[in-house]
Amino acid sequence: MTHGRPDALPRRPHVTGELDYGDLQGNLVRGYPHGYGCYVFVRVADAARGRAWLKGLQVTSAELWDSPPADTLNLAFTYGGLAALGLSPQLLATFPEDFREGMAARAELLGDHGENAPANWEPGLGTGDAHVLVTLYGLTPADLERARARLEEGLGDAVTVVHEQHSLPSETDHFGFKDGISQPAIAGDGNEARPGDGLPNEGGGWRELAAGEFVLGCRDQDGGLPVAPAPPFDKNATFVVYRKLRMHPERLRTYLAGIDGHDPRMLAAKMVGRWQDGTPLVTSPHGPDPVLAADPARVNDFRYTTDMAGFACPIGAHVRRTNPRDHEGFFAGKLVDRHRIIRRGRAYGPPLPDGALEDDGHERGLVFKCYQADIERQFEVIQSRWIADGDPFALGNDRDPTVGYHDGGGRMVIQSRPPRPPIVLVRLPTFTTVRGGEYLVRPGLRALAWLGSPL
Amino acid sequence: MSAVLDSERPRGRNTSGRARCLTMLTPIRPFWTPVVWLIMRSARYHTYFRDHSLQFKFIYYVRWAVFREFSAGEKKRYSYLFFESNFDIPWRQYIDAFAYVIPKDIRVIWGRGFSFPGPPPAEPLKRWIAMNSLEGGHYHSAYPQASVKMTLAAFEAHDRLLRLKREAAGLSPEQFRKAFDAAVADLQRHL
Amino acid sequence: MGLREYFKIASQLDPNQYGKAYGLTTMIPVLPDRADALEARLESLDPLASPFGALRQAHCVRLLVIRDLVYQGAPQKPEHLNQPYLVFTASFDGELDRFLRDLAALPEAGEVFSCCKGYAAEPGAFVAWMRSHKKDNGYFLTPWPFKTVQDVQEALRVHEGFQGIVDEARGMSDAELQDKFRALMRP
Numbered sequence: 001m002t003h004g005r006p007d008a009l010p011r012r013p014h015v016t017g018e019l020d021y022g023d024l025q026g027n028l029v030r031g032y033p034h035g036y037g038c039y040v041f042v043r044v045a046d047a048a049r050g051r052a053w054l055k056g057l058q059v060t061s062a063e064l065w066d067s068p069p070a071d072t073l074n075l076a077f078t079y080g081g082l083a084a085l086g087l088s089p090q091l092l093a094t095f096p097e098d099f100r101e102g103m104a105a106r107a108e109l110l111g112d113h114g115e116n117a118p119a120n121w122e123p124g125l126g127t128g129d130a131h132v133l134v135t136l137y138g139l140t141p142a143d144l145e146r147a148r149a150r151l152e153e154g155l156g157d158a159v160t161v162v163h164e165q166h167s168l169p170s171e172t173d174h175f176g177f178k179d180g181i182s183q184p185a186i187a188g189d190g191n192e193a194r195p196g197d198g199l200p201n202e203g204g205g206w207r208e209l210a211a212g213e214f215v216l217g218c219r220d221q222d223g224g225l226p227v228a229p230a231p232p233f234d235k236n237a238t239f240v241v242y243r244k245l246r247m248h249p250e251r252l253r254t255y256l257a258g259i260d261g262h263d264p265r266m267l268a269a270k271m272v273g274r275w276q277d278g279t280p281l282v283t284s285p286h287g288p289d290p291v292l293a294a295d296p297a298r299v300n301d302f303r304y305t306t307d308m309a310g311f312a313c314p315i316g317a318h319v320r321r322t323n324p325r326d327h328e329g330f331f332a333g334k335l336v337d338r339h340r341i342i343r344r345g346r347a348y349g350p351p352l353p354d355g356a357l358e359d360d361g362h363e364r365g366l367v368f369k370c371y372q373a374d375i376e377r378q379f380e381v382i383q384s385r386w387i388a389d390g391d392p393f394a395l396g397n398d399r400d401p402t403v404g405y406h407d408g409g410g411r412m413v414i415q416s417r418p419p420r421p422p423i424v425l426v427r428l429p430t431f432t433t434v435r436g437g438e439y440l441v442r443p444g445l446r447a448l449a450w451l452g453s454p455l
Numbered sequence: 456m457s458a459v460l461d462s463e464r465p466r467g468r469n470t471s472g473r474a475r476c477l478t479m480l481t482p483i484r485p486f487w488t489p490v491v492w493l494i495m496r497s498a499r500y501h502t503y504f505r506d507h508s509l510q511f512k513f514i515y516y517v518r519w520a521v522f523r524e525f526s527a528g529e530k531k532r533y534s535y536l537f538f539e540s541n542f543d544i545p546w547r548q549y550i551d552a553f554a555y556v557i558p559k560d561i562r563v564i565w566g567r568g569f570s571f572p573g574p575p576p577a578e579p580l581k582r583w584i585a586m587n588s589l590e591g592g593h594y595h596s597a598y599p600q601a602s603v604k605m606t607l608a609a610f611e612a613h614d615r616l617l618r619l620k621r622e623a624a625g626l627s628p629e630q631f632r633k634a635f636d637a638a639v640a641d642l643q644r645h646l
Numbered sequence: 647m648g649l650r651e652y653f654k655i656a657s658q659l660d661p662n663q664y665g666k667a668y669g670l671t672t673m674i675p676v677l678p679d680r681a682d683a684l685e686a687r688l689e690s691l692d693p694l695a696s697p698f699g700a701l702r703q704a705h706c707v708r709l710l711v712i713r714d715l716v717y718q719g720a721p722q723k724p725e726h727l728n729q730p731y732l733v734f735t736a737s738f739d740g741e742l743d744r745f746l747r748d749l750a751a752l753p754e755a756g757e758v759f760s761c762c763k764g765y766a767a768e769p770g771a772f773v774a775w776m777r778s779h780k781k782d783n784g785y786f787l788t789p790w791p792f793k794t795v796q797d798v799q800e801a802l803r804v805h806e807g808f809q810g811i812v813d814e815a816r817g818m819s820d821a822e823l824q825d826k827f828r829a830l831m832r833p
Contacts, residue, residue, distance in 0.1 A: 222576040309644070329512070334555045335548070377547070391473070391543070394512075394604045394644060396809075411813065413646045421636055422643040426813040469708070471693035476708050478733065480715065482722055495784025499664070500656050502647075509789050516706060516737035518669045518786040526675050526779070529728050535715075537671065537781070539735055541706050569722035589733070592710025593688040595696035597795045601802050607789065609798075609805035616804060620831045628820035635823060639812060645805070646812055 018188035019211060019218070023236040023444040024062035025074045027137075027344055028214065028371055029189040033068055034137035035169030036144040037346050039242070039367060040151065041130040041438070042159050047086030047455060049158035050131075054085075055452030056154055057134075061445055064190075071138045071147035075448060076240045076440035078102065081131030086455045094230040095441070098376040099239060102126070103437040109380065111388025116405050116434040122244070124163025125436025132159075133242065133440055163436070165244060167346030167367050174247040174351060174364045175268065175402065175431070178278035178293070182300050182323060184209050184340045188218075196300030200326045200333045206301075213378070214238055214342055214371055221337045226373040229441070236444030238371045241341075241379045243437035245403070246365040249352045252402075252431050257357070262423065270414045270423075271401040273317030280319075285312035304328075310415035316395050318402045321386045329392065339381045341370040365432070375439055406430045468591050472599025473543045474515060478589040482533035483521070487567035491536060492521045494563065507557045512604050513549065515541040515596075519564070536568065543602040546588075550581050608645040615642055651792060662783050665791025666739050667705070672779045674732045676711060680761035681730040685711045687757060697754035703745060704738040705788075705795055709758065732762055737786075739794040746773040804830060 019029060026032065044050035060072040077085070079100045083092055098106065104118035104126030112118065118126040134151060138144025155161070173179040185193035187208040198206035212220030216228040217235030228234040256264035269275045275288035282302040284292060292298050304320065304327040307313055313320055315327070323340070326333045349364025372378035385391075388405065390398035399405065401412040410428030443451065469476045483491055498504045508514055520537040524530035542549055553561050554574035561580070562573040572579035598606070619638045623631050639646065647655075655665055662669050676684060688709050691697065698707040710733050717724045738745050749755050750772040759765045759772075766775050790798070807830040815823055 222578050224576055224578055227578075315644075331552075331556045335552060337555075338551065381545075381548070385545070385548075391602045391604055394608060396602075396605050396608070413643060415643050418640045421640060422646060424646060424812055468689055468693075468710075471696070474706065476706070478708065478710065478735075480712070482715070482718060492784060496661060498785040498787075499658075499661075502652075504785065505787055508787060512789070514787070514789065516667070516669065516786070516788045518671065518735075518737075518783045520671050520781050520783045522673070522781055525673055525727065525731060529675075531715075531725050532723060533725070539671070539708065541708075541737070569718040570720075571718075587716050589710055589712055591685060591689060592708065592733075593691045593696065593698075594693050594709075595698040595704070595707040596693075597699065597705050598798055598802060599694060601798070603789065605805075606798055606802065609801035610790065610793070612805045612808055613801040616808060616827075616831065619827075623824070623827070626824075628824050631824040631827070632820040635815070635827065639815075642808075646809060 019062070019190065019215065020236055020444075021062040021064065021190070023446055024215065025442055025445065026060040026062045026072060027074060027135075028238060028342065028442070029062055029186060030064075030191060031183075031344055032072055032137050034072060034139050034143075036138045036141050037167035037367070038136040038138075038144055038148055039165045039167070040134040040136065040148075040161055041124055041163040042132050042134065042155070043129045043162045044081065044084045044131045044159055046158040047084060049156060050085050051452055051454060053154060053156060053159050054132075054448065057452075059445060059448055068139060070140075070143040071136060073147065073151075074135045074442070076133040076135070076242075076442040077451075078128075078130055078133075078438050078440050080128045082441070084131045085451060091230055095233075096227065096229075096239075096374070096376070098374075098380065099439050099441060101439075102128075103241070103243070103439050106380070110383050111399070111405055112434055113405055114407060115430060118436075121434070121436035122163065125244070125438060129162045130438050133240075133438070165348060165367055167348045170347040170351070172276070173347060173366060174249050174349070175252055175272070176249070176276050177268075177272055177274065178276070179347075179366075180343060180345070181274070181278050182319070184213070184342060186211050186214060194296050194300060195298070196302060199337055200303055202332045209337070209340060213338070213340060213373055216373055220373060228373075232447035232450045233441060233443050235447075237447060238373065238442050239375045240440040240442050241368070241370045241372075241375060241437065242440060243368040244348075244365065244435040245368050246363055246433045246435050248359070248429075248431050248433070249364075250357055250359050251429050254357045255429060255431075259425070267414075267423075267425070270314050271317060271412065271425075273313045273319030281313035281317070282307050309417075311417040314412070314414045315393050316390060316398055316401065316412050318400055321393065321400050322382055324386070324393070327393070329394070339378055339386075341372050341378050341382065344369045344371065365435070368437075371442070401425065401428060401431075403432045404430075405433075469594050471594050471596045473602045474594070474596035474599050475542055475544075475546060476594050477538075477540045477542070477546055477549070477584070479538045479584065479587045480522070480535050480589065481538075481565065481568050481587055483536050483567050484569065485533065488521065488523075488534040491564070491567050495519050495521065504560065507560050511552050511556075512607060513542045513544045513552070513602070515543065515603055515606075517541065536565070541596070546584075547581060550584060551577050554580055612642055612645050647791075655791060662742075662780075662786060664786045664788060666794060667786070667788055667791055668738055668740065668742055668745070669783050669786035670734075670736045670738070670742065670745065671781045671783055672732075672734045672776060673781060674734065674759070674776075674779045675763040676730040676732050676761055677763055678729055681711055681713070684732065684758065684761040687761075691754075697752060700752055701736070701738065701745070701748055703740055703748070703795060704736050705798070707734075707736045709734050729763075732758070737788070742777075743773055746776050749776070 136147045185197035185208045198208045210221045211218035212226050216237045220226045256267050277288045277293040279288040279293045280302045324330045330336050345368040387400040406428045412425045414423040416422045517540040522535040554577035558574040574580045713730050714727050750769040
């Protein structure tokens with residue numbers, strides 16, 4: 001496998017773009033095709049030497065290429081990292097509170113309790129030691145290794161690795177589902193928009209989102225410029241959420257096998273909102289449709305107005321929660337517009353062999369990464385209101401079945417058209433645990449040049 | 456008061472469980488005071504504001520009052536619009552809902568004040584509200600863990616189950632199971 | 647809302663009433679040297695274990711101290727409060743006098759309201775004093791104007807119990823199911 005994205009979706013044709021591709025870092029508006037990834041969190045001991053190290057790095061921009069380079073390099077910084085690199089207190093104070101506090105400090109808001117609490121995270125994440133995230137991608141494992149070796153050579157004494165993660169190309173996520181199908185269509189990003197990726201228009205069709213939902217310095221859906229830090233971080237920058245999610249397919253398989261009278265693959269699809277091949281439940285409730293799933297113009301083109309009762313796609317299903325589209329209570333999508341994210345996550349760890357029902361001692365999951373102009377309004381609303389709670393959907397305290405933290409008592413109702421009775425899944429275990437995460441800022445290339453210059 | 460309200464802490468002084476309270480006291484342009492008063496007082500006779508406010512299903516209790524004086528000895532140049540809303544979602548999403556779905560209502564009620572940033576857009580309105588939001592003190596709710604939707608669902612479920620109780624009075628266990636399943640199917644949005 | 651409920655509400659002359667609910671809005675001058683202590687006391691109270699919870703008819707109660715008005719900017723002419731005020735609001739069921747007498751009987755009320763000008767501890771005088779600071783609402787609204795606090799709490803209890811039964815229904819015999827339901831719906 002040489003692609004990080006699902007095979008079902010070929011790269012979108014390029015149209016005229018309005019964004020500053022030379023200043024934007026890559027992988028934001030167009031995902032990289034590179035299959036092999038490496039996320040290196042480093043700690044900077046000394047501002048002067050840290051800046052000198054940054055200066056020596058070759059960062060990949062969003063400029064189009066005829067053929068992809070063998071490897072790419074991109075940079076993001078935590079609040080602690082910006083402070084370590086010698087930014088003045090006045091400049092630091094212009095960054096938003098969510099970014100300044102960091103993900104670990106906001107665990108209660110995010111629903112990261114018990115197993116998911118920062119006290120249980122992997123070393124290096126959430127402790128304040130992670131300053132700079134260097135993201136490397138390679139077309140082949142050898143390409144990635146070379147890039148990683150180059151990075152290592154340049155580190156020097158002042159920059160030490162505190163946490164590292166590799167990702168692998170994968171057709172499906174570790175629960176067996178095609179992932180990453182739905183991405184926001186952004187006006188002016190230079191990509192042809194696919195139906196369903198944008199915001200639903202009343203009466204049919206879709207419209208693109210304003211670039212300012214993801215790129216600071218551009219107008220957002222509200223018509224103004226998003227609140228941004230002071231220059232040089234006010235243009236062509238974005239905020240990053242990095243969240244290592246460990247997935248437990250053995251728990252999911254065991255749980256579903258224990259439910260009498262229902263096909264486990266159907267139950268899993270009901271929990272997710274799509275069939276394993278990506279077919280949306282709304283368009284094809286009775287079974288997957290491979291032809292539809294392979295068609296980029298149809299695989300994401302669906303709405304919930306035809307299924308307000310949840311008979312096709314349960315109201316609490318994962319994809320319905322994380323992007324409610326025109327579901328009831330969101331007023332034809334008006335109350336979803338401002339809560340979209342760009343996802344660039346990748347799988348990690350070897351797949352659990354087919355049929356295995358026990359933990360095999362290998363860790364696997366998703367390196368979840370998303371981009372937005374406002375962490376609190378975008379990622380945190382999805383995580384705290386739509387995943388870690390059910391009330392926006394009139395589901396009370398029920399949380400997202402696949403990603404939510406369940407504390408031994410998770411439940412999900414699968415609505416069914418009468419006379420078939422609804423299915424109530426009870427005592428859901430937690431299928432996805434949080435192993436650590438950080439909030440970061442991804443500046444433009446001019447800002448990076450400024451960061452790399454002496455104090 | 457901070458110029459920009461940052462993220463809400465889970466148990467702020469105006470928060471109790473899921474319930475939150477937003478209180479504001481803003482001046483009304485003198486000419487408009489009787490108009491605002493009339494708009495408010497006539498609202499109980501029609502369903503416009505009621506339907507618009509309650510359609511979101513996140514308001515518990517809300518009130519508007521026109522203060523012509525603060526106390527017997529203290530009357531100001533302006534009359535003031537007192538607003539208190541008890542609701543169950545983060546305040547920024549509360550404002551988004553009004554700003555994006557029924558902006559006209561907001562402009563009608565508060566637009567008679569000074570320097571009011573009429574929605575849409577929503578962001579200047581949020582800054583204006585953050586500036587005017589009265590903080591601190593104490594807040595109590597009699598059912599803090601129940602959201603508005605949960606409460607409405609509970610009323611529906613309660614009614615349906617009372618009906619089941621009446622119907623089930625003389626049923627055998629097997630017949631009861633069938634009647635119970637019928638109630639479950641009716642209530643599947645509230646299970 | 648049904649026609650009968652609509653007419654009930656439309657015929658209510660007291661603007662503070664909305665169905666069975668009453669919205670009390672008061673602004674009470676605070677003794678200037680007691681404002682800090684009052685504010686500190688209010689902030690020390692636990693919102694999830696409030697002494698005002700003893701007012702069984704109250705859906706919600708809010709107390710806060712305001713020191714001054716917020717200036718909106720030109721063309722408004724700035725103006726200031728002469729003294730700090732306690733804003734005390736409550737959304738409750740039933741009669742105002744009954745509520746105020748119940749409030750007078752709360753130990754916490756003595757602690758809070760004694761920081762205000764003209765406070766009288768004697769219940770009759772307290773009721774009159776609170777009434778003198780009452781402001782009429784223009785519009786007071788709730789989605790459940792004819793439900794009391796007890797109605798809400800009972801509905802929530804039944805709903806939660808019902809959810810519990812639904813979760814376990816498959817594993818129960820029919821007789822067990824019927825018994826559990828009966829127990830839930832009693833009395």
